[in-house]
Amino acid sequence: MRALAIRSAKAAADPIRRRTNNRARLMARVSAVAALLLLAALPATADFDAGVAAFQRGNYDVARDEWRPLAESGQSNAQFNLALLHANGFGVPRSPDEARRWFAAAAEQGNTQAQYNLALMLQAGDGIERDIRGARRWYEKAARDGLAAAQNNLGLMYLNGDGMPADTARAIRWLGRAAGTSAQAQRNLDQLAESLPGARVTGSRVNVRAGPSRQSQVLAQVGSSDAGLLLDSRAGWSRLWFVERETIGWIADRLLALDGDAPQAKAEQTTAVGSTDPADVREKPVASSAVEEAPEESDERTRFKVASASAQLREGAARDASVSERLTYGTEVVVLGHDGGWRRIRVPTTGAEGWVSAFVLAWDEAAEAEVTARRASAPPATGSGGG
Incomplete structure (x- = not known):
């Protein structure tokens, strides 16, 4: 249940991200990507097109005024884009409730990207009450319509038993459907194997x-x-x-x-x-008493980010272990060790430690670049001589 759409359309989303400087918000990233997909290919009335043009110029107030009447009249594309504005606070106060309302209106009309965004909100509880059953329902609708990001996230829900009995076979089937077009889903399958x-x-x-x-x-x-x-x-x-x-x-x-x-x-x-x-x-998961330690923290390969809308930090390496807290998308973590498909991590910003499924983590490319640059600028080591 993963942030795949964000990764696969990252390049397309960057212009909006730079204008808004809102990289930290999950819904900002997902919604911006989805909006760009729609903005590029939607047939629409002159009012809708005027809203698109205003949005692209950063005139969000004008875009809102153009789209709202169309959304209220039932046009799903306008409903989706209006939800985007409310999810990010573009031209309106940020309102997860309003974003959910308009995403839901578009989702009910079969808008696949709205179904996916709504599922993400419900799964993460992003400013609204968490509804894992609702998230599963909308992921399934979007997944059956062929959206790889939804197929990936639905597969992870089955894999981790998030709101349902864990079912590895069904997880593999959904991840397999997504893997043809989703590098993240393919990585998830490889890690599972x-x-x-x-x-x-x-x-x-x-x-x-x-x-x-x-x-x-x-x-x-x-x-x-x-x-x-x-x-x-x-x-x-x-x-x-x-x-x-x-x-x-x-x-x-x-x-x-x-x-x-x-x-x-x-x-x-x-x-x-x-x-x-x-x-x-x-x-029934069995926690091993022998935990293989990861390399020292100075090794850049230990730096990861949470790549799922919601990740449960558990007290042990098992699905039935107690949940100590819930980590949000993008949280930076350090991997301390591993036990099968589980990773023991520490959250540097809070000091919290625990276990998460390996499938909710993604390699932190920014950390890798930082470490590479630091090593490149470091002076060469000198020895003290000797035979």
């Missing part, structure tokens, strides 16, 4: 089934040359992700050879009450 234990097929012709039983539909066949990544297990069956085949399905455990760390990953499973759907089965 690195965190999962592997399993090797031992038979020469093995069925991959839709559910954990011999009566379930056969999705594909694999052989002894195939290896998958373990998602979860149930009653003598394991659900695997065959990355190269782009297939997820169940195989009987007797037909698999697991990697050395797979028994830990195949720990006790939990199922939703009254549910028999394999999609509701999720792995």
Whole structure:
């Protein structure tokens, strides 16, 4: 549930960001990008076009006066752009409530970008009451309409169990849809693959089934040359992700050879009450007692930023660990160590420490540039001589 649209359209958004000097606000970034996408391709009346021209000149009062009557008459593009003004305080006092109202009006009419912006607001609780179910609903609508940023964020919601039971298989499917056009989604998939234990097929012709039983539909066949990544297990069956085949399905455990760390990953499973759907089965996280330490803080590779609309700082490396606080988009953090798909971090500005999912972090390019420049300007080290 990620800030992907911001990254993918960063270059297009920069002119507005420079004029407004509002880089720190999540909705400013997202809304500005979305607006530029619409402004570039919208057929509209003369009043709407006059508002576009005024907006591009920075005359936000004029843009507001042109768009408001159109928005009130039901034009979704004007509703979206009016929401943009209220989200950022362009020509009007900044009002998350008004931004939500106009984003919602446009979203109800099928405006995909408005659906995505509304989902971001609801997920983050950006000046409004947090509504995770509402965020999921609007992400799904935009994701099914093909918006990669929404597909990425919906995948992360399933991955982290944000407002729903965690479901790695569904997370992979949504992230996979976005990965074709989203570098962030592809990175998320790659990180997920690195965190999962592997399993090797031992038979020469093995069925991959839709559910954990011999009566379930056969999705594909694999052989002894195939290896998958373990998602979860149930009653003598394991659900695997065959990355190269782009297939997820169940195989009987007797037909698999697991990697050395797979028994830990195949720990006790939990199922939703009254549910028999394999999609509701999720792995109960197991926190390892041995935490691999990251490099010293002076290593620039430890510097990251929160790249999700909302990230939960937990007291342990598990989804059921207590949440100590919620980190906002763009928060700078230092990675201290890692345990599987979790990262132990410290927030330099507050000193808070805890665990977050690796998927809510993005490498801090600004920090990298700063460290590179500092190293380049440092005088060369001199030795004291000797044999």
